[in-house]
Amino acid sequence: MVMENGKILEVKDLAVSYKVYEGILKVLRNVSFYVLKGEKIGIIGESGCGKTTSMKSIMRILPTNALLEGGEIYYKGKNILKISKKEMTYLRRHSISMIFQDPSTALNPVFKIGPQIYDIVKYSSDRRLTKSEIHELAISYLKQAALPEPERILDSYPFQLSGGMKQRVNIAMSLASANDLLIADEPGTSLDVTIEDQIMRLLKSIVEEKHLSIILISHALGTVRGFVDRIYVMYAGTIVEYGPTKSIFSNPLHPYTRLLIESVPKLMGKKIPEGIPGVVPSYLNPPLGCRFSTRCPFKMDICEREMPQVYEAEDGHFVACHLFRKEGS
Amino acid sequence: MSTFKFVGKSLAYSIISLIGLSVLVFVLARVLPGNPARAALGPNAPPEAVQALMQQLHLNEPLYIQYWYWISGIFTGNWGLSLYTHRNVLLDVEQFFPATLELIIMAGIIDLLLAIPLGLLAGKMENTYVDNIIRVLTYIGIAIPSFVVAIFLQLIFGYGLHLFPIIGELSPGVTPPPRITGLYVIDGLLTGEFNVVVDAIWHLILPSFSLALGPLAQEARILRSAVVENKNSDFTLSEISHGLPDSIITTKYLLKPSLIPMITIYALDISSIIANAFLIEFIFNWPGISRYGLNAMLSKDLNGIIAVVMIAGVLFVIANTLVDVIIGYLDPRSREEVSD
Numbered sequence: 298m299v300m301e302n303g304k305i306l307e308v309k310d311l312a313v314s315y316k317v318y319e320g321i322l323k324v325l326r327n328v329s330f331y332v333l334k335g336e337k338i339g340i341i342g343e344s345g346c347g348k349t350t351s352m353k354s355i356m357r358i359l360p361t362n363a364l365l366e367g368g369e370i371y372y373k374g375k376n377i378l379k380i381s382k383k384e385m386t387y388l389r390r391h392s393i394s395m396i397f398q399d400p401s402t403a404l405n406p407v408f409k410i411g412p413q414i415y416d417i418v419k420y421s422s423d424r425r426l427t428k429s430e431i432h433e434l435a436i437s438y439l440k441q442a443a444l445p446e447p448e449r450i451l452d453s454y455p456f457q458l459s460g461g462m463k464q465r466v467n468i469a470m471s472l473a474s475a476n477d478l479l480i481a482d483e484p485g486t487s488l489d490v491t492i493e494d495q496i497m498r499l500l501k502s503i504v505e506e507k508h509l510s511i512i513l514i515s516h517a518l519g520t521v522r523g524f525v526d527r528i529y530v531m532y533a534g535t536i537v538e539y540g541p542t543k544s545i546f547s548n549p550l551h552p553y554t555r556l557l558i559e560s561v562p563k564l565m566g567k568k569i570p571e572g573i574p575g576v577v578p579s580y581l582n583p584p585l586g587c588r589f590s591t592r593c594p595f596k597m598d599i600c601e602r603e604m605p606q607v608y609e610a611e612d613g614h615f616v617a618c619h620l621f622r623k624e625g626s
Numbered sequence: 627m628s629t630f631k632f633v634g635k636s637l638a639y640s641i642i643s644l645i646g647l648s649v650l651v652f653v654l655a656r657v658l659p660g661n662p663a664r665a666a667l668g669p670n671a672p673p674e675a676v677q678a679l680m681q682q683l684h685l686n687e688p689l690y691i692q693y694w695y696w697i698s699g700i701f702t703g704n705w706g707l708s709l710y711t712h713r714n715v716l717l718d719v720e721q722f723f724p725a726t727l728e729l730i731i732m733a734g735i736i737d738l739l740l741a742i743p744l745g746l747l748a749g750k751m752e753n754t755y756v757d758n759i760i761r762v763l764t765y766i767g768i769a770i771p772s773f774v775v776a777i778f779l780q781l782i783f784g785y786g787l788h789l790f791p792i793i794g795e796l797s798p799g800v801t802p803p804p805r806i807t808g809l810y811v812i813d814g815l816l817t818g819e820f821n822v823v824v825d826a827i828w829h830l831i832l833p834s835f836s837l838a839l840g841p842l843a844q845e846a847r848i849l850r851s852a853v854v855e856n857k858n859s860d861f862t863l864s865e866i867s868h869g870l871p872d873s874i875i876t877t878k879y880l881l882k883p884s885l886i887p888m889i890t891i892y893a894l895d896i897s898s899i900i901a902n903a904f905l906i907e908f909i910f911n912w913p914g915i916s917r918y919g920l921n922a923m924l925s926k927d928l929n930g931i932i933a934v935v936m937i938a939g940v941l942f943v944i945a946n947t948l949v950d951v952i953i954g955y956l957d958p959r960s961r962e963e964v965s966d
Contacts, residue, residue, distance in 0.1 A: 356867045360858055361752070390869030402860040407883045407957055417868045454958045467864070474868050 304371070305478055305510050306355070307331040311368035313350055313359065315580075321364070322580035324350055324534045326588075327604070328368070332478065332510045339513045339521035339542070341557075342531030343577060348514045349398070350534075352480050354378075356395050357385055372478075390421045394475030398483040400463035404455040411451035414438070414470055421474040434473070442469035443499055461492035468499065472507075479504060479511045485520065497524060518561055522546060527613075530554045533577050533588040535604075540614030550616040553589050587619065595620060632954050632961050640947040647939040648700075652693050655932050661685075665926045666709040683707075696932070706929030710921055715933045718918055723937060724808025725795055726903055726914035728826075730941065731809075732834035733899050738892070740838070741845035745888065746881060748846065749853025760846065767843025772902040776836035776909045783832060790832045793911040800825050833910040837902055841895035845888045852884035886957050893949035897942050 313325040325347045332338050340348050353359045355370055355377065370377040372388065380388075397403035405413055414435045419426060426434070432451075439447035442465040455463055464484060471479060481500060485493030501524055504511045515521050521528060522542060529539040530551065538551040549555045553573070560572045575592035584590050590600040599619050608621040663679040664671070680686055683706075684695050699706060705715035748760040784792035795810060796802060803813040803822045811830070814823035856862060857880055865875050904916035915934060922930030954961045 353863075356863075358863045358866050386869045386871075388869075389867055393867075395864070395867045397860050397864055399860060403864045405861045405865070405879050405883065406959070407886075408879065409958075413879075416870055416874065420870055421868070456959055470864075470868060 303333050304331045305334045305336075305373060306512075307371040308351070308355070309369045309371070311351065311354060311370065312366040313347075313354055313368075314364045314366055315360075316362045316364060320581050323583055324580050325354075326535050326583075328531075328534070328536055330529050330536060330539065332512060334477075335508050335510055336527070337504060337511045337513065337525040338527045338529065339515060339525035340529045340531055341515055341518060341521055344516055345577060346531045347534040348531055349482055351531075352395060352482055352512065352514060355480065356389070356393065390474050391423075392475070392477045393480065394471035394473075394478075395480040396464075396467050396471050396482060396484050399487045400460055400467050401455070401487070403467050404463055406455055409452060409454055410458075410466055411435070414451070414466070414473075417470050418473050435469075438469040438472045439466070441472055441503065442466070443495075444469065460488050461496065464488060464492075464496055465499070468496075468503070472503065475509060476507075477510060479509050480514075481511060482514045483516065484513075486516070493520070500524075518546075518558060530557070533583065534580065535588050536617065537589065538614075538616045538618075540611070544611055544614045548611065548614070550610050550614070550621065551589075551618050552593050552595050552620070556594075587617075629954075629961075633951055636947050636950045636954070639950075640943045643943050643946075644940065647943070648697060648936060649693065651932055651935045651939065652696060653689065655928050655935075656689060656692065658926065660926050662709060662926050662928050705933055708922070708930045709927040710925045710930055711918075715929045718930065719915065719933055719937065720808065722913065722915040722918045725810075725912060726907065726916065727941075728809045728811060729830065729834055729837065729906070729912060729914060730896075730899055730903055732827075732830045733837035733903075734896060734945075736831075736834055737838040737842040737845065737895070737899070741842040741849060741888065741892075742881075742885070744842075745846040745849025746853055746876070746884075748850040749857065749884070750876060750880075752850075752854050752857075757850075760850070764843035764847050767839045768847075770840070772836050772840055773905045773909055775839050776833065776906055779832045779836055780909070791829050792832075795826065795829055795913060796822070797825050797829070833906050833912060836909075837899050837906050840902075841892070841899060845891055845895065848891050849884055849888040852887050853880060856880055856884050882956055886953060889949055889953055889956065893946050896945040896949075900938050900941055 307329075308331070309329050311325050311328040312323075315322040315324060328347070328351055330338070330340070340351070342348055350359070350363070353363075354365070355372075357377065359365070365378065368378075372393070375384075377385065377388070404410070415431050418431050418434045418438070422434075435451065436447045439450055444450050444462065444465050450458070450462070450466065455466075458466065468484075479500075484500060485496045488496060497520060500511070500513075503509070511525075513521055513525055525542055527539065528542050528545045530537050530545070530553065532553045538545065538549070538554050545554065546558065549558050556573045560570045562569050573592055578584055578588060578591050584601065585604075586602045587593070587600045587605050590596050593600065597619060603619070605617045605619045605622070607615050607617045608623060610616050610621050661676070661680075663676045663683060663685060667675055667679060684692050687695075696706065703714075703716055705719070707713065708715045708718055711718055744760055744764070748757045751757045779790075780792045783789045791797065800822060802810060803817050803819050806813045806816055810826035811823055814820065814826060862875065862880060865879050870879070903914065904919065906912065907914040907916040915937065918930065919934035921927075922934060
């Protein structure tokens with residue numbers, strides 16, 4: 298297992314489409330990102346911009362109508378898209394785990410938490426565990442996820458728990474199998490803000506304690522700001538800008554990122570920001586060039602024709618926009 | 627809510643349904659035109675004899691008194707005289723009903739045994755040739771009425787291939803087992819006469835399969851769509867992404883939630899099995915209660931009609947109560963809904 302420059306995960310030029318009745322939805326194009334060992338990255342973007350599709354590609358749980366049209370996903374030096382089903386199952390059991398957006402649909406509704414978490418613990422162990430060992434482990438994971446009365450939780454059905462508790466159960470389950478990388482797909486979006494804050498704190502402490510890498514997906518800038526080391530900004534299935542969290546917030550480059558940051562309502566602001574005019578383009582027939590060109594206030598002729606390349610504007614801060622095209626390139 | 631309380635509640639509901647059913651059936655039978663006493667005695671009977679018989683059958687009393695006579699008779703073993711066989715209806719029922727019950731139970735079992743694997747397989751293999759084959763077969767199963775299926779089965783497997791008997795409950799040389807429950811398979815097992823058991827099951831297969839085909843086809847389709855829906859749900863994706871084995875996901879985590887809509891329809895389909903049993907018994911010359919019921923209707927034998935209709939109703943209520951309990955087991959949320 299060779300790791301290139303300490304990158305635990307590297308996604309290169311991922312392209313995914315969906316076959317639907319109306320035609321082909323060209324969702325992901327040229328999506329590239331990487332995660333270093335122990336690094337926390339955030340992927341932000343509007344709903345429907347392909348964040349979840351990227352994550353499902355990594356877990357290899359895309360729906361049957363998805364078409365993988367290109368790209369490579371290297372995990373610990375191996376292309377995840379090429380390895381056997383058995384190797385993939387091994388990774389899912391021992392190395393990578395994903396927390397889903399909506400905790401109320403991510404747990405099987407007709408089984409108690411006990412049997413669900415027992416099975417996960419059982420199969421993510423290297424050796425055969427006895428029943429009491431499985432039970433002890435499950436209890437310890439629930440405790441690590443800061444769930445009070447773990448015995449009662451094990452004996453409850455999902456519908457008997459609150460949203461926050463369900464998300465904690467999901468986190469506890471992922472503790473069993475995430476030893477290297479945790480993918481958290483908007484883990485707090487469907488919860489109250491106070492609960493969301495608790496969940497984010499919990500995730501942060503777990504990630505730091507276990508030295509995990511994490512990909513945190515969110516549509517809210519504030520959520521990722523205090524959490525991650527680097528941020529990727531996604532728009533309509535493409536990555537438009539990425540760099541260290543600090544420089545993304547202090548010096549946003551891409552017009553989309555700037556508008557996105559400006560459109561966050563401020564507590565002391567005089568009025569509610571206007572947001573970004575226009576809508577995300579249809580994936581059935583996306584713009585030939587830059588996908589933001591239909592809404593961009595700085596649009597040039599070239600933006601409609603050509604997809605922009607990625608330019609390094611500052612140290613480690615990259616942007617995919619024709620405005621930053623260097624002379625001669 | 628405890629399981630005990632839940633089952634108790636389901637039973638209480640079923641008893642209320644049965645009381646309502648008994649009133650309805652009784653009233654319907656009594657408001658039918660025609661005089662049962664006249665029908666029993668024939669057109670040439672003197673009016674005095676008709677009057678006497680009406681007196682004897684309490685036909686001159688008000689309806690609620692008649693109902694009281696009848697319902698108290700039911701519990702004391704006096705189901706009234708059949709005007710057709712001229713004996714206690716209860717004896718008739720004891721004689722004819724077990725064969726019908728055996729047929730219905732076998733049909734119910736075949737139904738589930740085939741519907742569940744077919745639906746699960748089609749759902750898992752969505753949009754493949756396996757799914758398409760199952761889809762076509764289930765369409766055919768839904769479209770063809772059971773009596774047509776029965777005739778085709780008799781032609782192919784009985785008359786053509788000689789694999790199964792065409793009529794009757796037992797082969798000519800086989801003596802029925804000592805009567806304990808009246809169900810040949812059960813009696814055979816109880817008395818250890820296994821050759822009778824095999825022969826009885828062999829005779830049961832064609833008629834009960836004809837009964838089960840329509841319902842099982844419908845249930846397989848419903849299970850298939852539930853499996854397709856659940857296999858794309860977040861919880862299944864979550865189970866996959868935790869690395870659970872495919873076999874456990876399919877047979878445990880996918881099957882249980884997907885069974886709920888199917889079992890709900892199964893409860894309704896049991897009524898069509900009961901109704902169709904009447905036709906199937908005629909086709910297979912099955913010594914069940916249907917021929918008795920039909921003759922009772924033709925001769926306006928009130929007690930016979932009421933008994934047959936009540937039995938069908940009771941079967942349906944029992945089946946529904948069972949299904950309620952099964953759904954309560956499958957779906958913890960349904961147990962919660964009936965709690966206070």
